[in-house]
Amino acid sequence: MPHRFTARAVVVGDRAGTVIPDAVIDVDGGRIRWVGPAAEAPPAEGAEVVELSGVLMPGLVNTHSHAPMVLFRGQGEGLPLDRWLQEVMWPREARLTAEDVEVAMTAASAEMLGNGVTTSVEMYFHPDRIAAAVGTTGARAIIVSPLIPLPGMPPFEKQLRAAVDLATGAPEDGMVEFGIGPHAAYTVPLPVLREAAVAAREHALLLHLHVAETATEGADLLALHGLSVPALLAAHDVLGGRVLAAHCVHMDDADLDLWHEYDVAVAHCPASNAKLASGIAPLRAMLDRGIRVGMGTDGPASNDGLDLLADLRLAASFARLAGRSATALTAAEAIWLATGAAAEAVGRPDLGQLEAGRRADLVHVDTRNLVFEPVGDASDVLAHLVWSGAGQHVRDVWVGGRQLVRDFTSTTVDTEALRSDVAARAARLAAR
Numbered sequence: 001m002p003h004r005f006t007a008r009a010v011v012v013g014d015r016a017g018t019v020i021p022d023a024v025i026d027v028d029g030g031r032i033r034w035v036g037p038a039a040e041a042p043p044a045e046g047a048e049v050v051e052l053s054g055v056l057m058p059g060l061v062n063t064h065s066h067a068p069m070v071l072f073r074g075q076g077e078g079l080p081l082d083r084w085l086q087e088v089m090w091p092r093e094a095r096l097t098a099e100d101v102e103v104a105m106t107a108a109s110a111e112m113l114g115n116g117v118t119t120s121v122e123m124y125f126h127p128d129r130i131a132a133a134v135g136t137t138g139a140r141a142i143i144v145s146p147l148i149p150l151p152g153m154p155p156f157e158k159q160l161r162a163a164v165d166l167a168t169g170a171p172e173d174g175m176v177e178f179g180i181g182p183h184a185a186y187t188v189p190l191p192v193l194r195e196a197a198v199a200a201r202e203h204a205l206l207l208h209l210h211v212a213e214t215a216t217e218g219a220d221l222l223a224l225h226g227l228s229v230p231a232l233l234a235a236h237d238v239l240g241g242r243v244l245a246a247h248c249v250h251m252d253d254a255d256l257d258l259w260h261e262y263d264v265a266v267a268h269c270p271a272s273n274a275k276l277a278s279g280i281a282p283l284r285a286m287l288d289r290g291i292r293v294g295m296g297t298d299g300p301a302s303n304d305g306l307d308l309l310a311d312l313r314l315a316a317s318f319a320r321l322a323g324r325s326a327t328a329l330t331a332a333e334a335i336w337l338a339t340g341a342a343a344e345a346v347g348r349p350d351l352g353q354l355e356a357g358r359r360a361d362l363v364h365v366d367t368r369n370l371v372f373e374p375v376g377d378a379s380d381v382l383a384h385l386v387w388s389g390a391g392q393h394v395r396d397v398w399v400g401g402r403q404l405v406r407d408f409t410s411t412t413v414d415t416e417a418l419r420s421d422v423a424a425r426a427a428r429l430a431a432r
């Protein structure tokens with residue numbers, strides 16, 4: 001049945017930061033049919049009218065996540081990275097079951113939906129169970145099968161074959177799509193990266209990997225090959241097609257030029273980069289070059305929230321601090337980085353903006369709150385969303401026109417039961 005949404009304002013999610021006051025969105029068949037000022041709306045003709053007192057914005061697109069790691073949230077706090085991995089993460093992950101991943105992803109997906117995140121790029125073990133989890137919550141996901149050399153994982157050729165089989169066998173309904181997720185150039189051999197890239201290009205899959213997250217991770221490769229990681233990836237035919245690189249903190253001008261040349265997209269994860277003291281990514285330089293960038297939370301063991309809206313404040317703050325300029329990233333650009341730009345970064349032009357023809361992924365932010373006042377100009381809404389907004393202000397969420405959050409509550413899963421299930425599993429995984 002067609003629906004007509006009316007709202008105090010619609011935030012389109014485009015680069016210009018368009019805000020339409022007193023707006024209407026018509027939805028039918030899971031797609032947006034019309035967006036504009038109420039005064040200009042076509043006749044409603046049998047549509048069910050949904051009157052919203054707040055602001056409608058596009059469902060947020062989280063471009064980099066390992067959401068099942070809600071099982072490890074806050075664990076090993078304060079340890080240096082190597083000890084955190086060796087003493088906290090790897091022993092737990094060695095005990096992880098497929099069911100743990102599905103339960104954790106279901107809980108994390110409900111949490112993300114509650115924060116207005118309707119699509120996430122997930123890189124984690126048991127990709128089929130991650131798909132089952134979002135099938136339960138109703139969220140969208142781009143799930144990249146990890147390629148990583150860990151004890152218990154099959155050899156790379158088998159991992160890659162399984163990744164391609166999973167991706168090419170999935171239905172093309174826009175809900176779940178699979179890609180390939182070689183962990184990084186310092187963990188996965190270059191010939192494997194190249195094979196993964198060739199397979200991704202052949203099947204038009206997303207190739208997602210970590211690049212230049214820390215200052216030192218590329219040192220061995222540089223010593224061995226005399227090239228930075230981006231240059232090495234270019235030289236080994238890894239770039240081209242739908243490539244999404246997470247972090248990209250330690251990139252020089254030549255690296256950024258390569259990203260532009262090969263149209264590599266970046267998942268910008270300021271909260272994780274701050275928590276792990278990785279550094280500040282050159283966001284302004286990326287955007288000025290025309291590099292596609294979208295916001296990511298990274299995993300909840302290194303953020304620790306799955307609150308993309310809250311992370312926008314960090315993105316804007318770091319860009320301004322790094323550029324020593326209050327104009328280095330505008331509120332409009334920040335919102336775009338989690339909506340329209342993020343959809344572009346993951347290669348999904350059907351998502352990310354409230355525009356006729358795109359999928360009806362809608363987030364209703366409850367603006368009956370002092371942090372959303374005053375609104376003198378319509379664009380003040382953008383400033384409030386970035387500087388004061390957070391997932392807690394998200395009241396209702398629709399994905400493909402289906403309501404998944406109503407009055408701050410999931411319509412598809414029992415979040416309280418999931419919370420206690422995750423807690424019990426986390427305790428079991430932590431036991432020595």
Ligand SMILES: [Zn+2]
Pocket residue numbers: 064065066210246298299
């Ligand atoms: Zn990551």
